[in-house]
Amino acid sequence: MTTTNPLLDVNDLRVTFPGRGFRARPTEVLHGVSLTIDQGETLGLVGESGSGKTTIGRAVLGLVKPSGGTITFDGRDITHATPKERRVLARDIQVVFQDPYTSLNPSLTIGDILSEPLIVQGATARDARTRVRTLLDQVGLPADATERLPREFSGGQRQRVAIARALAPEPRLIVCDEPVSALDLSTQARVLDLFLDIQRRTGVAYLFITHDLAVVRHVSHRVSVLYRGDNVETGPADTVTSTPEHPYTRKLLLASPVADPTEQERRRTERRRLAALAAGESDAGQA
Incomplete structure (x- = not known):
């Protein structure tokens, strides 16, 4: 094997x-x-x-x-x-950060943002432009996005640009x-x-x-x-997300909101019960 x-x-x-x-x-x-x-x-x-x-x-x-x-x-x-x-x-190894509003350079066009890491790693300007067109297609953005600035896009579109930038060197x-x-x-x-x-x-x-x-x-x-x-x-x-074993994971699962008011109340009750158990164990340990 x-x-x-x-x-x-x-x-x-x-x-x-x-x-x-x-x-x-x-x-x-x-x-x-x-x-x-x-x-x-x-x-x-x-x-x-x-x-x-x-x-x-x-x-x-x-x-x-x-x-x-x-x-x-x-x-x-x-x-x-x-x-x-x-x-x-x-x-x-690449990264996509949390905030699409601050993770992109506001003074560069989308084309420059995506081309920059490729050129730094040795690609020609022509090859970089070709790769950028492919990246935009991969993340579902129009080809004319290369000439626009980040502020011209919504939050979801900016995060797509950030994903395209992470994909640029084929990590x-x-x-x-x-x-x-x-x-x-x-x-x-x-x-x-x-x-x-x-x-x-x-x-x-x-x-x-x-x-x-x-x-x-x-x-x-x-x-x-x-x-x-x-x-x-x-x-x-x-x-892990349906039948977790650890009490902390169960608390995380119970903290997730649901649309059903009855289920939401059941989760609140269970969270309080787990919190009370944890407090009792802590007191016992101190004693």
């Missing part, structure tokens, strides 16, 4: 931030998190604000320096990759950091379907970071749940 190494392997990752103020103690925000992503797979990374999920994405991108553990991409240790090595890695992994949280619900659905369609056509893998279990259920093959810097549950998306 042959085994295939994962595309991304994060093992026992720790990140520590310096304290604020004189003699302030440093704070460890990730306490030995491990996760893997296979070729063409989507791993949903879910947790509330402050859980450390974005820090994991930034560590993979080289924007945060790990204090322990390893990050391996395609069998190569990139934990402490140099800036030169990171520029090469940018061909294979193998895209870190998606809350890529639909700034969009309205109908636009969210269209952008999520676009992510799925692109994955089917290109085989790209996603690390999909979000706080919304409904979103990860829609796009993910597997889900990892992060709580206060620890990975508390990992499993198939259908299982």
Whole structure:
């Protein structure tokens, strides 16, 4: 039986931030998190604000320096990759940020925004223009978008431009950091379907970071749940988002709003029960 190494392997990752103020103690925000992503797979990374999920994405991108553990991409240790090595890695690892309104340079046309990373990596201006036309078609934007500025587009269209920019160097992994949280619900659905369609056509893998279990259920093959810097549950998306094992994951699921008032009230009651149990366990531990 042959085994295939994962595309991304994060093992026992720790990140520590310096304290604020004189003699302030440093704070460890990730306490030995491990996760893997296979070729063409989507791993949903879910947790509330402050859980450390974005820090994991930034560590993979080289924007945060790990204090322990390893990050391996395609069998190569990139934990402490140099800036030169990171520029090469940018061909294979890209990112889509949360806010489509600030992630695009407002003074550049869409054509320049999409051409720039291609030209930096050695493409000719002619080849870049051809690739840009292909990218716009992939994300469902008209060809004349190349001559327009970001402010001329809606939020959903801007996020499509951001996705096209991430696809430009034909990466193998895209870190998606809350890529639909700034969009309205109908636009969210269209952008999520676009992510799925692109994955089917290109085989790209996603690390999909979000706080919304409904979103990860829609796009993910597997889900990892992060709580206060620890990975508390990992499993198939259908299982984790419908019958979770960990109490924190159950609380996240119960916090998701539903249209049925009766079901919503049942969820509130169950959340209160879990909170009371957690408070009782905490008191018992202190005693």
